[in-house]
Each structure stands twice: as structure tokens, then as C-alpha cells.
Amino acid sequence: MTDGSSNRGGGLSRRRLLASSAVAGGAGWLLRGLVGPDSAHAASAPPPGFPAGVDVHQRVYENWVGEIRTDQLWTCAPRSPQEVLDVVNWAHGAGWTVRAQGRRHGWSPLTVADGTPAAARVVLLDTTAHLTAMSLEQQAGDGSAAVRVQAGASLETLLAFAGAGGYGVTAAPAPGDLSVGGALAVGAHGTALPAAGESPSPGHGYGSLSNLVTELTAVVWDAGVGRYVLRTVGRAEPDCDALLTHLGRSLVTEAVLRVGTDHNLRCQSFVDIPATELFAAPGASAGTRTLAGFVDRTGRVEAIWFAFTDHPWLKVWSVAPTRPAASRAVDGPYNYPFSDSLPEPVARLAGDLVSGAWASAPLFGQVQALLAKVALTGDISDVLLSGTLVRDVLTGDVLTHLLAGGLRSDLWGASRNLLQYIRPTTLRETANGYAVLTRRADLQWVVSQFADFYRTLLAQYAARGEYPVNGQVEIRVTGLEEPSVCGVPGARPPLLSAVRPRPDRPDVDTAVWIDVLSLPATPALNRFYRDIEQFLLTLDGDRATVRAEWSKGWAYTDTAAWADPDVLTRHIPDSQRAGGGPGWDEAVATLDRLDPHRVLSSPFLDTLLR
Template identity: 70%
Template sequence: MTTARRPEHQVGQHQAAQHQAAQHRTERDRTDQDHRAGLSRRQLLGASAALGGAAWLLRGTVGPDDAEASTPVPPGLPAGTELYQRVYQNWSGEIRTDQLWTCAPRTPEEVPTLADWAHANGWRLRAQGRRHGWSPLTVAAGTPEAARVLLLDTGRHLTAIAADSPGTVRVQTGATMEDLLAHLATRGLGLTAVPAPGELTVGGVLAVGGHGTAVPAAGETRPDGHGYGSLSNQVTRLTAVVHDPATGRYTLRTFDRAEADSAAFLVHLGRAFVTEVVLRAGADRPLRCVSRLDIPASELFARPGAAGRPRTFADFVERDGRAEAIWFAYTDYPWLKTWSVTPNRPFAARTVAEPYNYPFSDSIPEPVARLAGELVAGTWGSAPLFGQLQYLIAKVALTGDITDVLLSGGLLRDLLSGELLTHLLADGLRSDLWGPSRTLLQYVRPTTLRVTANGYAVLARRADLQWVVSEFTAHYRQLLAEYQARGEFPVNGAVEIRVTGLDDPAWCGVPGARPPLLSALRPRPDRPEWDTAVWLDVLSLPGTPGLHRFCRDLEQYLLRTFDGTRAGLRVEWSKGWAYTADAAWADPDVLGRVIPAGHREGGGPGWDEAVAVLDRHDPYRVFGNAFLDGLLSG
């Protein structure tokens, strides 16, 4: 008999959400009294949509016996299915559905049974983790409650992590990256590069080819077990739910990395259900992370060969191998972070023992919340002030330098009150940190500002890294200025730039392994000199007027510039792409021609093989949705 109850963790998270809501109410009441800021209750309510916290995960959770259950229980579900209805809402809030039926499989063996049920009853199954993504790979916005879609919540039970061998770990796909890295740390192991948010599920990261930022530094030799590409490329073995033509039923099947078909499952975009993987790791290497905000964008992103031997982004990548630039909109000095392998603590560095070491970024300062509220409420012209505020808060918190604050005037100086400065300085400087790799690789909590983002990977020679960065940033600055001249402010977040190596299958240590077929980091057989990927993202608050048009203009420029001659462009699956003037994931030419072509160019296995393998192992497309049906149509 189908059971229905609210899982215990949901009760706890619900209480946490209530507590956070009470805090938000207190903050709103206090802010309403601040006549100088002039921010209304309605505006700050708008800002709360951009703030992080537990509440976004639990919107609309009800059991099937609840009075609010809006549709009949799916008929004939396997006995013991833990069922409830819940609104699906993604990280940025742009994808939101009606209440959809959701269940939490207790074991991997339950998933094939559910797949058989779905096939027999005309339903589709969608794996969901922490919903920290932007693109409609799980479900599309506005999916109605009557849709025959059953969400499978992997994060409730499919979370086991255990040693598989001295250099590998066996992990179920509902486990979080934070828990995975913590487990590895207890064994003296680590990974070279991972996504910055720790609350992502392993399955979600693998589905989209999640990555961090790392290439070999000058003179660096890759240690055994480590790699410089996506997490997917670290997989040595995986277990997926596939259709068995001999029995006509779905079953669990384990694929060794040497098996050809495994390459389609390593990055599958949600077109498959992987229950467990074995990942390779290496001896952990302590890192030193240095932040600086003293290099102007004109120098950091200068064109190759610029006069004066500027301090360029490529210089820092060459020296340390790991770098990220965060460039707040309408500001001149990016926040540059570099990580270097450093076995012993430098005298000047602050030791850290846990991740998330930028509290000013993870817990939104009240002035940032105020301005976010004003932006969401329609005061989009405040975007330059918003960018400057974020930059100044980062500079004070990281370096303790308040010179720019003292020199600022008007509302900006007003927002940076003495109380805020005291709090930022009291927290301690964080421009030079040292510790185990996981403490510095994971630095984004769910409580950070919720923004939308586009995303692209530019494949190029490492020698062309600075050219790629300079071309992109110059056009971004020009485009932003053109919009501003028309009184439009489509961007109010930051540009983020990272660099990784490509997915060399030899790094997984399995003879005969192939690269993930749908990874943005799959090497081009015809361009072996392209050994580097530059990741480009532009962040902004959801709903910003003109954002889609701006992203369309930028995307078309990137396609023209990185057209396969000197460099090639692929989309970052988890982010925004295929823009029209009004929407993301909507341009038929990008969806139907550009994206498949980007994975076909150069010959060798790629797009068509991946689609064929996924279709063969799930011929009824139980694990799919309408968007993927169109994207992966062949």
C-alpha cells in the first residue's frame, strides 16, 4: 500500500524555514523604520526572492491525504512508495511548477520498479537533487499538476558513501558534494577541482558535467588520481537504470568505464537515471587561496601583447594553475582568486578547517538585501550602485581596506554604515587562506544571493587563454555601455571566469576509457592543440528587464568569435543558453543546429552516439521530458 507522510528531514527543514521567515519579517520591520533608505515592505518582500535559505526547497509540500492535495494519487504505484506533492522550484526561481507528485526511493532497486510502472501507465520519471540549476533539464517552468510526471527525490535515501578501494570511493547519486569531499578528507584524499557550492548532489553534478577551475600550473605534475576536467571524467564505474530487451523490464546495470556505452551516461542531461558511481581520487593537496582586488579590469583582461607587461589573468593561471575572476557589474576592479598547491602553511595565511570561508558573500549583508529589493521592485537603474556596493563589501571583508568607502559619497557611503564596517572587519581578513583542499574549493552556501546565469565553455589552446578572456570582456563592457547609454541596465550581478583542462579519459586510470560524450570538455579529435576551456558566465537577478536580449546579443557575438577557427564554443548545460530576445532555451537554431554541431565537429564519437545509446537503454524515454525530447532528437 502506498504510504504518504512528510519525511522527518522535511519537518526539520520546515521549522528552519519558519525560523528564517521570522528573521526576514524582523528584518523587514526594521528596514521599514529606516526612512533614510526609503525601502518599502513590498520592495523588501521582492528582495527575499533573491535571498537564500531553506524555504525555497520546501515550497508547497503536501501529502496525498492533505486537503491541499490537488490531483488524484497516481494509480497503481508500487507498494511502499513514499509519496507527496511538492512545487518544483529551481535555484533562481525562474522554473516553477504546480504541485507535482514526488517520491523518495529508499534503495536503488526501487527505481527500476518505478520505471516499469511509469512505462506501463504513461508517466515519466525525473530525478531531482537539490534543484541548484538553471536550465529546464528536470522539468519546464509551468509544468501543470495534471502532467504525468513523477519526481524522484534522490537526496532522501540514496546518499550512501563508502570506500571502494584505497584510491576510489563508491557514492550514491543523492549524496551531496560536501559530504563526498568530507568522506574523502577522512581518508586523506581529495579532488583537484569541484563546483563551488557544496550542497549539490553528486548525481546532479555528473548529469551536467559539473566542474571547478584548474589546469596544471607551470612545472606541476599531475598526481595519480587527480584530473583537471569535469567530475564526470573521474568516474571509473557507474550503475544506471536501463531497459532489458530480454525481459521487457527495467533493471539496474553496472557499466565499467572501459565499456563503450558508459561514455553516454557520464554526462546525460537527465536523460538517464544513474544510482551509483565509483570515483577516482588522489592524495589530498593543501591549497592556499589568495584574493586580490587591486588589478583593474583593463590590466587583468588586457589583450595579449599589451604594452607595459600587465598583470594578466593568463599570468596568474600560468603561475598557480587555478584562478577565478568575479567582476561586479559597473566596477573597474575584479575580485581575483587564485589557488596554489601549498603543502605547508605560509606565515601570512589564515588557516581554515571547514569550507565556506566568505561569510559576507554567503549571508547577504542587509544593505545588499535592501538594494536587491529595490531592483526586484523595479528600480533597475540602481544596478551600478548595486555592483559598487558588492565590490566595496568584498574589498573591506577580504583586505580590511576602507579607503574606497571613505572616498565614496551619497547613498553608497550611507549604506556602508559604521555598524556594517565594524562587523566586516571584526570577522577577520580572508584575503589569504590555507587549508585542506575541500575547505577552499567549496565556498558557496545556499544562503547566497540567488541569481540567474548564462554559461559557455570556450575550447582553445592554453596559449590563447588571454585572447579568449580579452575578447569576451571587451565586448561585454562595450555591450553593457551601449545598453546603459539607452537607459537600460540588464546586468546587476557579476561576470565569472574560470579555466579548466579538458576531459582526458586517461586520468580516470581505466584502460580503454573514453571521454564523456556530452561533456562540454570532451576533446576535439581534429584539434588536439585545444587543451583548455575558459568558462564564461554573466549573472543577474531573475526578471531584470532586457536581460534575455542582452544575453542573446552576447551569445551571438560568442558564436561569431569562437566559431571553430581559433577557438570553439559549447554551452554550459546547467546555465542559460539558446536565447531569444524574450527567453532562454528558446532559440530554435541554437537548439537544433548549433549545440549538436558543437558536439559533432571534429569527428569521433559525440552527439549522435550519445543520443543513440541513451535511446537504446531507455527506448520509451521514461527518463525524459518534452524539452529533452526536442534537444536530443538526433
């Protein structure tokens, strides 16, 4: 990450860009210039010998939150897998590298690093323009099916396509604007464990989306012909386990995913449970409203805990074939408009934050929590009892607008309509991310340990006049990768998945995903993230294994993410090696063999995957 006041190229500074986007209600980043090769504004001529007929232009790469931003890089949009091959083989001969680009909805520098200059001999390959086809391949007698999908299709489109045929997945990431190829590359996940007594139906599992893959097609080196070729690899074949979650070290053009009969879900929201109860230490709470208790009852939970507040927003999903009388039926995704697009006074407060009013973080956290409570439950009593500053933001007009949309604390519908709830217009925050692997019996211990440390650390920073967190903690819980879910005998789990099981610990069956979100460029944020990371690493031992969530932030120094050499080169590989069996080293060796010329790599990946 770079300083928030940078103003590369004479454009808007990141801080000003953040502020303007926030005031616009999270309307998204300004798109940087798209420059064609024949434009008078092109910085240089197209790369010599670039394949004829493949659209190529210059464009700034900017990720979801704007922390990774490059100079104008050559970017192409192949219309077919063959054109992908043409570009890769050209790059091999010309001494360039190729980086697959999806929808840029990620935080980590797995595609390109921040500040990559225009002189870099790298071409971005945009899969989203044309490589978006999908088809229903087969329907099995057990109620499952297979969907063939190209890498550039969006996750929203894939789930809608499957849903139209009566199929779905148990869990999926909340954003719909992820490319399928990008989601598979990082082992994207949702939140789900089996409820007590629940058995998954065929095609459904509790790990990452990568674990649903039955076969994939990737660009690999063929020494016999001296070229890169497309190779289709079945799930039980050698090399597939390394390609399933490849972190951008390969280029997958197409995959086949197994899906199951769709299940209608009910999603209930609770905003009345104190954090001290929800995240209580095991045995410390007299009530039953602990996170582990909800997981036991329904299997599917997410806690959203706004900074400097006492009552998280807890979402609880349950399988519900028919609509419960108290539930509101929904017929599409993205059913929390109050978080999709912030009301203007709230967005203005976010703009004030990124303009330098960082001490407003406690107020912003309180406003966000009350915003959710009013929109979900219709209860405005806490707003009326709040201080003047809160009421200046949550005005009568804002409350009227929130209530006019109807209450949303109890929703029911097809799975994708309840699983996808983050639009591109959502306020864009940075995030760290970790998966803590543990026994299900220790789930509550993990969240209580984290919550106690986080609460204390936040207070310590505030006592020094520092407010690094102005967003929220998000906690999700999933199972680990179970290869049999894909339905292919002999399948192995994705080798680089954050939730690959430990062969030596069959009792470890649960992953607690912990993210802390805040607006980029917040002072002391990287130092705070480092404190969180170092604390989580102390949990490593008999009760926990801590792994990086690939799409998010990790390996923190006091000033930057993805920069601590000890975490990058020692802890991350060791966390994947824990328990023995095929894993980190086997995956790295396979990916190197499939791309020995490192055409599909980057300086950052060369450091990480060595």
C-alpha cells in the same frame, strides 16, 4: 523563463519573492507546500497502481533561482535502488515519465520545464532523501582511491568523506549543495589547469567531475526480460561514455569516482588589478598581472567582475603543503561570509532592485565590489571616498561587522575547504554559461575579446537607460577531459561533456568558462544574454569552439532562455560534433537505445537530444 510579475496559484509573485529573499539576506526561497496523498489538501488521488511502500506526495518543483516553478507534481522518495526500479517500471506500464530530482541547484530545464502543470503524467524521483550512501572502495598503491557514492549524496558530504580519508580532487564546483547525480549529469566542474611545470598526481585531473568516474550503475531497458533493470557499466565498457554526462536523459543511481591524495591549497584574493590589465589583449599589458599569467603560475584562478566596476575580485589557488606565514588557516569550507549572507543594508538594496529600481545596478555593483574589498583586505579608504549613496549602504556598523570577522585575502587549508565557498544562503542570481575551448596560448585572447565586448555592450545598454546586469561576470579556466585520469585502460571521455576534446585538434587543451549573473526578471536581461551568446558564437573557428554549459542559460531569444531553435537544434549539436569522432550523435543514439520508451525523458530533452 516567464515574466517576473507572474503570480501563479495566488502565491507570492516571483518579483516579490525575490525582493523578500534579498531583504532577508539571501535566506533562500520559501518552500512550496508539501502535500501527502492522504491530505485533505491533495489536488488528486495518488497515481493508480503506484508501487506500495514508496513514499509519494505532491510538491511544487522550484529550481535554485526560482525561474523554473511548476504546479504541484507527484514526487517520490525511494529508499533503495530496487524501489527506483519499481517506480520506473510502474511508469512504463502506466504511460508516465520519471525525472530524477536532486537538490534543484541548477538553472536549465533539464529536470522539468517552467510551468509544468499538475496534470502532467510525470513523477519526480527525489534521490536526496535516502540514496546517499558512500564508502571507500579501494586504495591504490599510487596514492589514489575509489569512492562509491549514491546519486543523492551531496557534493559537500562526498568531499568531506574523501577528505577524512586523506583524499581530494583538484577542482570542484563552488556550491556544496549539489547532488552527486546532478553534478555528473551536467558535467559539473571547478577551475584548474596545470601550472607551468606541474604534473598531476594519480587520481587528479583538470576536467569535469564526470571524467573521474570509473563505473556507474544506471536504469536501462532490458529487451530480454521486457523491463527496466539496473546495469553496472565499467568506464571502458560500451555505453558508459554516453551515461557519464547524460543531461537527465538517464537515471544513474550510483557511481564510483577515483580521487587522489589530498593537497593543501592556498587561496589568495586580489582586488587591486584593473580589468583592463587582467583581461588585456595578448601583448598589450606591460605588467604580468594578466589572467593567463596567473594561470601559468598557479593553474587555478577565478575572476569575479561586478557590473559597472573596474577592479575584479581575482581568486588564485596554489598547492601549498605547509601553511605560508602570511596565510590564515581554515578548518572548514565557506570562508567568505560577506558573500554567503549579505548585510541587511546591501540586501535591502538588492530588494529595491527586484522591486523595480533597476537603474540602481551601477550602485549595487560598486557596493558589492567594495564589500568584498573591505572584507578581504580591511581597506575602507574607497568607501570613505565614495559618494553618499554608497556610504548610506556601507554604514559604519556594516564595516565594523565585516572587519570583526578577520581578513580573508590569504587562506590556507585542505582542498575542499578552499574549493567550496557558496552556501545556499548566497544571493540567488540567474546565469548564462558557455565553455570556450581554445589553445592555452589563446586563453588571454579569449578573455580579452569577451571583456572588450561585454564592457562595450554594458555601456550601450546603459546609454539607452537599460541596466540588464546587476550581478557579476565569473570566469574560470579548466583543462579538457583526459580519460586516463580515471585510471581505467580503454576509457573514453564523456561524450556530451562541454569539455570533451576535439579529436582533430590536440593543441586545443583549455576551456574558458564564462558566466554573466544577474537577478532574475531584470528587464532586457534575455536580450543582453542573446547579444553575449551571438557574440561568442562569432568566435567559433580556428581559435575557439563554443559549447553550452549545461546547467546554465543558453539558446536565448530576446525574451527567453532555452528557446532559440537555431541554437538548440543546430549550433549545440554542431559544437559537440566539431572535430569528428564519437560525440553527439553516438550519445543520443545510445541514450535512446537504453531508454527506447522515453520513460526517462521530457519534452524539452526530446527537442534538444533529437
